[in-house]
Amino acid sequence: MEQFITRFAPSPTGHLHLGHALSAFHVWRDAARAGGAVLLRLEDIDQTRCRPQYEASILADLKWLGLDWSGPVRRQSQHFDEYAADLEALRQRGLIYRCFKTRREIAAALPAGADPDEAGLTGKPLAPAVEASRLARGHAFAWRLSLSAARAELGARYGTLAYTELTPAGPRQVRADPKPFGDVVLARKDTPASYHLACCHDDALQGVTHVTRGEDIRTMTSVHVLLQALMDWPVPVYRFHPLLVGPDGKKLSKRAGDKGLLAWRADGKTPADIRAMTGFE
Template sequence: MAATTVTRFAPSPTGRLHLGHAHSALLGWRLARESGGRFLLRIEDIDPVRCRPEFTAGILEDLAWLGLDWDGPVRVQSEHLPDYRATLERLSGMELLYPCFCTRADIAREVAAIGHAPHGPDGLLYPGTCRRLGATERAERIAAGQPYALRLDMAAALRRAPRPLSFLEVGRGRLRCDPARFGDVVLARKDIPASYHLCVTRDDALQGVSLVTRAADLLPATDLHRLLQSLLGWKAPRYRHHPLLLGADGRRLSKRDNAPTLAALREAGHGPAAVRAMAEGAARG
């Protein structure tokens, strides 16, 4: 592995870290350190409702307690909103975005009228209602202050992007992409100024990340990320998606299911070496 390998750990501060996070952080940290490269830490806190400063502080505390260090300053996404706004403006200038005024209830009614509910990796596919609005109606709704999201016109994006798209998955070789299965994905909303997909792709390019290590549940998202990279002229990193860690009940470890946090394990008397072994052992199991 080249000495220029750059990896990153990019948690969202919506709770304390658990063993699944520890495994992911350890993997990226080891691959960077063993290659003589760099390990970056990024806080993905774009969602102002779910993200809290005390959880950011907890992440830093937990990683330091585990013995993980990182290179350079921590990138906090909420401090770089102009970067994401500029990216949205670039896509808009390419005529690849459109405002969507539909609420979730509107979309549900539209889907019910169609008679079937196609789904993609992020859930229910948008039926394209606002894509069909004329420029005058769009402008009038915006001028009237009607809230809207910004959606990617997937058909237009695919016409513009070189095909076929693919990415290099470590251990599996080159995999073909199918971003169309995401449909007209939301890239910004009124309450969240930029989506995960846009922010993570922008930051990986800006920070020179050459190897993305993350959990297998994000493997499908790579198709969409490769599309954005291609449209915006950003170099594609390699990827390594690791298996999800499971609890004793066979379910994936997650904040939502109250997985034991590193802080709780520490309070129970487990040391850093023991917790690191737990994370690695659970991954092998």
């Protein structure tokens, strides 16, 4: 049987909720059906929001749900030097640049509610003297991946970027189109790496062959395929699972009132109850 290594990678910025549980159930079932392994990764890049108590809660909730993992837990905060090396490699190739536009400035030019990080912003490096002046004055900046530079480096390969998606009808090839995301952020002055960079780096390093993720990350997968091509990282096989939605049809999440598993446990719910509440079959 072909090797199957997947991962579950929550961020310890709060307690696991029902949406997390649904995703975990899909991840572990996919691995079980393939006779594969699940790795546990804590995406704790955001040191301002991640907390040790949330990490402990995540581990306890997974154990309570009967979901065990292979090998040690990988904590991204312990590997900032690895992501910095990736950034430096991209910088030396002229593929990233410092962008000094603030989120507020970007948001002001967007429709209300649009995400500044996913608005398709494109730009170019400032003149060296201007950039040096802003750095000397301590201005904040983001390292952005230049989509135009990436296209130029990949040449004809850019038009063939694709990944394999597992569907109920079988595997299919999906063309990757990172253009709508523009020049994505790969790091910030005070944040060593973005989700995009750390996620793709770790998938390659850990030998992840299959990724099961929610439908809300489907379009973003094109950005990851672009990074994988630029860094010569292998492209996993992807499967996208349905999201848990509320009565209004919107994704259920911590911000949208999804109650944490810790609270459900305190209410006397069992792991079987949680499975039923997520609609997982």
